[in-house]
Structures are given as C-alpha cells and as structure tokens.
Amino acid sequence: MAGDTDRLRRLADQAVVCGVGESAYGRRLGRSAIDLAADAIQAAVADAGLTKGDIDGMAVTFGSPLGADADTLAFALGLELKAYNQTWAHGRFTGTALQWAAMTVAAGLADVVACLAAVSFTGVRRLRVGGGGDREGAREGGGGHGEDPVYGMTSPGAGAALMARKYMARHGATAEDLAAVPISLRHNATLNPLAMYSEPLTLQAYLGARHVAEPLRIFDYCQVNDGAACVLVTTPERAADLAQPPVYLGGMQGLPAGRHEFIWAYPGFGTAQQIETDWTPGPQPVHRMAGVTPADIDAFFTYDAFSPLVWLALERWGFCGIGEVWQFTADGRIQVGGELPVNTNGGLLSEAHIMAWNHQVEIVRQLRGQCGERQVAGAEVIQWGNVYGDSLIYHR
Amino acid sequence: MSDYLKPLPPITNLSKPYWDSLQEGALRMPQCQACSLIFYPPAPLCPGCWSRDLTWAALSGRGTVNSWVVFHQAYLKGYDNEVPFNVTEVTLDEGPRLMTNLVGIDNDDIRVDMPVQVVFDAVTDEVTLAKFAPLPGWSPEGGTP
Structure with a gap:
C-alpha cells in the first residue's frame, strides 16, 4: 500500500491550472461551437497572461456533432499543437481530460494544454441524446446509461431515475x-x-412541476444550452511568472x-x-x-x-x-x-x-x-x- | 407491413438466439460451460472466465423488480398515446437483469422486489419482446400469498 501511495504521489502537484475562461451561456445563441470555443480559449489565455502561441496542447471532451473537435479548433484558431486528445461525446470525461493534460505537461509532451468543451445543444434541430435518434441506446447490449429504446427506455435521465427510485425504496427517501x-x-x-x-x-x-421520467421532475434535469468553458493546464514552473496564482x-x-x-x-x-x-x-x-x-x-x-x-x-x-x-x-x-x-x-x-x-x-x-x-x-x-x-x- | 411504430431491437449474430428464443415462447440466455455463469447481454466470451465454450440456457422466466420509472414524456415514435408508461428493470432468478415493461398492473402498484414472470409479446411477425407480469396472487398490499 505504501508503494502504491508513493507511485500515486509522483504526479501530485506536477501540474497546475494557470488560466480559466468561458463564453456566454444561453439557449439559441445562434453561434457555432467553434465560435463559442474561441471565446472560452481566448478568455483563458488572457486570464493567464499568455498569448496564442503559448498553447501547444489541447484536450477536448465533447466533439461533433454537438460540439467542436480538437483538430478543427486547432485549424480554426491557428494553433500549432504538439499533442491533442479528444474523448467520446459524453459528459463524464472532464476529469479524464484534465488528468491527461497533467500527465502531458509533467512528461514534457506539451507546455500549456487547453482543456475544454464547447456545446451547441440548441443549435441543432433535434437533441440526439435520447429520443428518436437514440443510436446509442440501440447499440448491442443497450446504452451506457441504461437506455433500451425497445422498451421505451431512452435518455440518460431515465437511467438516473431508475437509480433514484431504487435508492428511495432502499433507504426511505x-x-x-x-x-x-x-x-x-x-x-x-x-x-x-x-x-x-x-x-x-x-x-x-418543485413538487408542482411535471414529471419527466418519474420519480424525476423537470427541475431534476440539467439545462440544455450553448456555451464553452476552458481550463489551461501547465507545470508549476511555467506558471510561476504568469498573471494568476497557480491552482x-x-x-x-x-x-x-x-x-x-x-x-x-x-x-x-x-x-x-x-x-x-x-x-x-x-x-x-x-x-x-x-x-x-x-x-x-x-x-x-x-x-x-x-x-x-x-x-x-x-x-x-x-x-x-x-x-x-x-x-x-x-x-x-x-x-x-x-x-x-x-x-x-x-x-x-x-x-x-x-x-x-x-x-x-x-x-x-x-x-x-x-x-x-x-x-x-x-x-x-x-x-x-x-x-x-x-x-x-x-x-x- | 407492420403498423408497430416503436423501436425494434437490432438483431445481430450474437443476439439472434435470444430473440429466436422469445419467438419460440422461451427465455434463453448465454451460459458458460466452463464456469456455469449465465450472463446478459450476449458476448463472444464469458465475462467471468473468458471461456468461449458457451451454450444457450432456458431460464425460469421468474424474477423480481429491481427498479422502475414511469415516463410522462413521449420521446419515441409510437409512444404518444402511451404516456404514462412504465419501464421496469427485472432481476431474473438466474441473475441477469432485463429492461422491460410490466403489463397487467397499474403503475402505482409496482413495488421494488415484487415477484414477476415473463410474458411473450409478439409485436411483429419477426420480433417478440419479453415483458413481465405480476406473479399470480401477488398484490401490492399483501405480497404473494
């Protein structure tokens, strides 16, 4: 166990956040995901006291069709990236992207990694997470959130409702x-x-609001919107003379x-x-x-x-x-x-x-x-x- | 030409014996010949021991309700006149869980752990779905006699 902790601690504090930024958030902003991503990246670069040429890595967690892909962003923003990475279009990879960025700067593969997602949920005609376009639920073995459209089980929120029902029954909530x-x-x-x-x-x-997948009501569901946010990861050494205190x-x-x-x-x-x-x-x-x-x-x-x-x-x-x-x-x-x-x-x-x-x-x-x-x-x-x-x- | 509008399952080489079994009025799932594990969804090898020596075992069709939700919003084609409808997760007596719909019961009467048994719903000429009904004699107040 001590050995495991020693290995874990090798990466502790080897990476810091030196800049953060976001675009406007809202519904039907009428702007593309690349446009919104650019706002977030520019805001983070300005926050850090860096310039365009300092960004040499990128980690994106939510690409097309609802977001902007890393390679497309590099082209549109004129970035020269030494390393980039992109995860599947799901929310759960935010931490994974930051961990990859930390390892990347600690290993010297890049100096400043822009980690972000841009989303344009309301810029497409039909929400493709759940509903009639539930391709993921229809894959062999069902979807990752419990989706099985054959029985009407669609949308990630229904998987959360299934879990909530069981929790309430088991624990009296x-x-x-x-x-x-x-x-x-x-x-x-x-x-x-x-x-x-x-x-x-x-x-x-809350109690007067309509159910969606009962026991969940409309207020138990997140927003569906457009926007982008960006976090810059670098080494403590690189961050030492930048504009913000490192985190x-x-x-x-x-x-x-x-x-x-x-x-x-x-x-x-x-x-x-x-x-x-x-x-x-x-x-x-x-x-x-x-x-x-x-x-x-x-x-x-x-x-x-x-x-x-x-x-x-x-x-x-x-x-x-x-x-x-x-x-x-x-x-x-x-x-x-x-x-x-x-x-x-x-x-x-x-x-x-x-x-x-x-x-x-x-x-x-x-x-x-x-x-x-x-x-x-x-x-x-x-x-x-x-x-x-x-x-x-x-x-x- | 079927007038069934709801989504139909993607039937692959791997899952075809499952859907065939429902057509025949049985519920069969993959079982490992090496370690006896019964598992679902179908996979090319046993997730327990990696043996590829698999067979299709006939199950009892009995199980209990693990959890359920009631949809009040129709997301999918064919559901407009069905809301509110239940989607129920059943734990089969042999272990695997199935997403399904409970039939022959009011949504308000569904309970966690209630005993259920399979019924076969031939929704098209080619596809039969496994749905579940309360075990005869079960009631929300009194359980199973």
Missing part, C-alpha cells in the same frame, strides 16, 4: 428530500451572474469501468448489470495522493446532470454514510454558506451545462478567492468527484 438538491444549487445560482437560471426555486414549485492538481483518480460500476450509481448498488454488493467507501486513492481526508474538503463539485447524481456522489466520496445522504443534503448544508458547499456556480442544473468545464472554472476561481458573493471563505482544498468514480483534488 422521498421526492421532498430530493428537492433539496435542485433547490440548493438554484440558491447558489442566485449568487452567480453567469447563471442561466437565478430565480429562487421553492419546494412548492494545483494535488490528487487524481481515474474513471473506472466494469461489472461493479454503473455510470449513475456507486459500486455494488445493483443497477443495470452491475453486481450488487454491500460497498462501504473508505479513503480513496485520490485522498491518499493529495494527502487529505474528506474532512479537509472545503467545497465539493460534481457532475449534476440529474439531481440524484449529487446524492450518490456525496456517498461515494465519503461525506456521509451509505443511505444517509438524503438527510445530509437537507437544511441548506450543500448551499453556499453551508457545511459543505456543492457546485457553488449553480451546477449543470442551474448555471449551465458545459460538460462541467464550467465547474472546473468555478473551482479555480474559488481557490483564487474570486467568487464574490458566493465565495467559500478560506477555501484551500476543493474536490471534483463523480458518482461514476473519477476525481480530482485541487488546492491553492
């Missing part, structure tokens, strides 16, 4: 309890001028797959073909690598495409016991000002759905102390951790 997640994140969004939705959400309004990538944990995993549940929960076991999360590799425990985390950020994902992520990363999170998220505990602020930007639920690159931008600004009204006082250590099992620990 209710829709009223789940409401605390979108209500808390909406509260955070009221403090964020960039957020698409900043009207407070009441329990009455370190202190811990990492890769994206797992296998028969203990279902994208919307922790290991052993027993959804889709996932093996059902009694799983108790202890300290995870990301904690050992960063030399911290869950008690040291000042704020937590997670992929909140659907509100139940926040619940199971909090349990997976050890902030409360298995079966307890519906009590943990009550009483404003995950709001700005609460015991563990979660997604202080308002998240995918209320700020915007930029594949959670907007969350990475917010984490960096929190650690620089640039978040104004929603600043987490004295924030030093922030975790990005997902229900699907990957994580990053950032620190000042």
Whole structure:
C-alpha cells in the first residue's frame, strides 16, 4: 500500500491550472461551437497572461456533432499543437481530460494544454441524446446509461431515475428530500451572474412541476444550452511568472469501468448489470495522493446532470454514510454558506451545462478567492468527484 | 407491413438466439460451460472466465423488480398515446437483469422486489419482446400469498 501511495504521489502537484475562461451561456445563441470555443480559449489565455502561441496542447471532451473537435479548433484558431486528445461525446470525461493534460505537461509532451468543451445543444434541430435518434441506446447490449429504446427506455435521465427510485425504496427517501438538491444549487445560482437560471426555486414549485421520467421532475434535469468553458493546464514552473496564482492538481483518480460500476450509481448498488454488493467507501486513492481526508474538503463539485447524481456522489466520496445522504443534503448544508458547499456556480442544473468545464472554472476561481458573493471563505482544498468514480483534488 | 411504430431491437449474430428464443415462447440466455455463469447481454466470451465454450440456457422466466420509472414524456415514435408508461428493470432468478415493461398492473402498484414472470409479446411477425407480469396472487398490499 505504501508503494502504491508513493507511485500515486509522483504526479501530485506536477501540474497546475494557470488560466480559466468561458463564453456566454444561453439557449439559441445562434453561434457555432467553434465560435463559442474561441471565446472560452481566448478568455483563458488572457486570464493567464499568455498569448496564442503559448498553447501547444489541447484536450477536448465533447466533439461533433454537438460540439467542436480538437483538430478543427486547432485549424480554426491557428494553433500549432504538439499533442491533442479528444474523448467520446459524453459528459463524464472532464476529469479524464484534465488528468491527461497533467500527465502531458509533467512528461514534457506539451507546455500549456487547453482543456475544454464547447456545446451547441440548441443549435441543432433535434437533441440526439435520447429520443428518436437514440443510436446509442440501440447499440448491442443497450446504452451506457441504461437506455433500451425497445422498451421505451431512452435518455440518460431515465437511467438516473431508475437509480433514484431504487435508492428511495432502499433507504426511505422521498421526492421532498430530493428537492433539496435542485433547490440548493438554484440558491447558489442566485449568487452567480453567469447563471442561466437565478430565480429562487421553492419546494412548492418543485413538487408542482411535471414529471419527466418519474420519480424525476423537470427541475431534476440539467439545462440544455450553448456555451464553452476552458481550463489551461501547465507545470508549476511555467506558471510561476504568469498573471494568476497557480491552482494545483494535488490528487487524481481515474474513471473506472466494469461489472461493479454503473455510470449513475456507486459500486455494488445493483443497477443495470452491475453486481450488487454491500460497498462501504473508505479513503480513496485520490485522498491518499493529495494527502487529505474528506474532512479537509472545503467545497465539493460534481457532475449534476440529474439531481440524484449529487446524492450518490456525496456517498461515494465519503461525506456521509451509505443511505444517509438524503438527510445530509437537507437544511441548506450543500448551499453556499453551508457545511459543505456543492457546485457553488449553480451546477449543470442551474448555471449551465458545459460538460462541467464550467465547474472546473468555478473551482479555480474559488481557490483564487474570486467568487464574490458566493465565495467559500478560506477555501484551500476543493474536490471534483463523480458518482461514476473519477476525481480530482485541487488546492491553492 | 407492420403498423408497430416503436423501436425494434437490432438483431445481430450474437443476439439472434435470444430473440429466436422469445419467438419460440422461451427465455434463453448465454451460459458458460466452463464456469456455469449465465450472463446478459450476449458476448463472444464469458465475462467471468473468458471461456468461449458457451451454450444457450432456458431460464425460469421468474424474477423480481429491481427498479422502475414511469415516463410522462413521449420521446419515441409510437409512444404518444402511451404516456404514462412504465419501464421496469427485472432481476431474473438466474441473475441477469432485463429492461422491460410490466403489463397487467397499474403503475402505482409496482413495488421494488415484487415477484414477476415473463410474458411473450409478439409485436411483429419477426420480433417478440419479453415483458413481465405480476406473479399470480401477488398484490401490492399483501405480497404473494
């Protein structure tokens, strides 16, 4: 075990974020994904005090048809890249891209890697995630989120609803309890001028809203929008004389797959073909690598495409016991000002759905102390951790 | 020409014996001859031990509800007049889980862990789907007598 920790620690603090930026966020902006990506990259470069020629690496997590591909971006922006990488068009690869960028700069394959996604969800005529164009659900063995259109099971949100129903039945939680997640994140969004939705959400309004895939209501679903956000990763040495204080990538944990995993549940929960076991999360590799425990985390950020994902992520990363999170998220505990602020930007639920690159931008600004009204006082250590099992620990 | 509008399964060489079994009024899934694991979806080799010595085992058709959702929005062709409809995940007694629809029950009466059994729904001349119904005698209040 000590040997494992030594190996993990080799990459700790070998990469930093030196710049962040975003485009406008909104519906039907009437601008292409490349156009939006350019805004985000230019803003991040300016934030860092760099220039165009300094960008020599790129990691994109969401390409065409709803986003912009890395090679196309390099051409359109006139970049000369030494290394680029692009993952499948899904939200879950944000951490993977940042980990690749950290390894790339630490190994000297590139100096400054622009990590980003641009999305144009409303710029295409038909949403192709779920619904009539559910090619992924129709693939052999079904879709990764539990989709099986033959039985009407389409859209990733339905997979999250399946998991939420099971969780509620097993642990006695209710829709009223789940409401605390979108209500808390909406509260955070009221403090964020960039957020698409900043009207407070009441329990009455939540419960009165229509179901989509029951037990989930419309407020349990993320935004569908256009926009881009970018994070620049470099080495601590390169960052030393740049415009912003560096934010370190202190811990990492890769994206797992296998028969203990279902994208919307922790290991052993027993959804889709996932093996059902009694799983108790202890300290995870990301904690050992960063030399911290869950008690040291000042704020937590997670992929909140659907509100139940926040619940199971909090349990997976050890902030409360298995079966307890519906009590943990009550009483404003995950709001700005609460015991563990979660997604202080308002998240995918209320700020915007930029594949959670907007969350990475917010984490960096929190650690620089640039978040104004929603600043987490004295924030030093922030975790990005997902229900699907990957994580990053950032620190000042 | 079928008037069935809902999506039909992609039937591949790998999955054809499964769909054929439903056409014949049976539920068969791949079983490893080396380690006995019954698994789904079909794969070219056993995910337990990598043996390629596979056969198709007839299952009991019995299982329990693992979880379910009720769609209130019609995303797919053929569902406009069906909302609200359930999509249910059944854990078969032999282990694998199947996405399906429960029939012969009100959506409000579905419960986690309720016992169910397969029924065969020939939706077209070529395709029969495995759907599930409550085990006879089961009720949401009283369970199974």
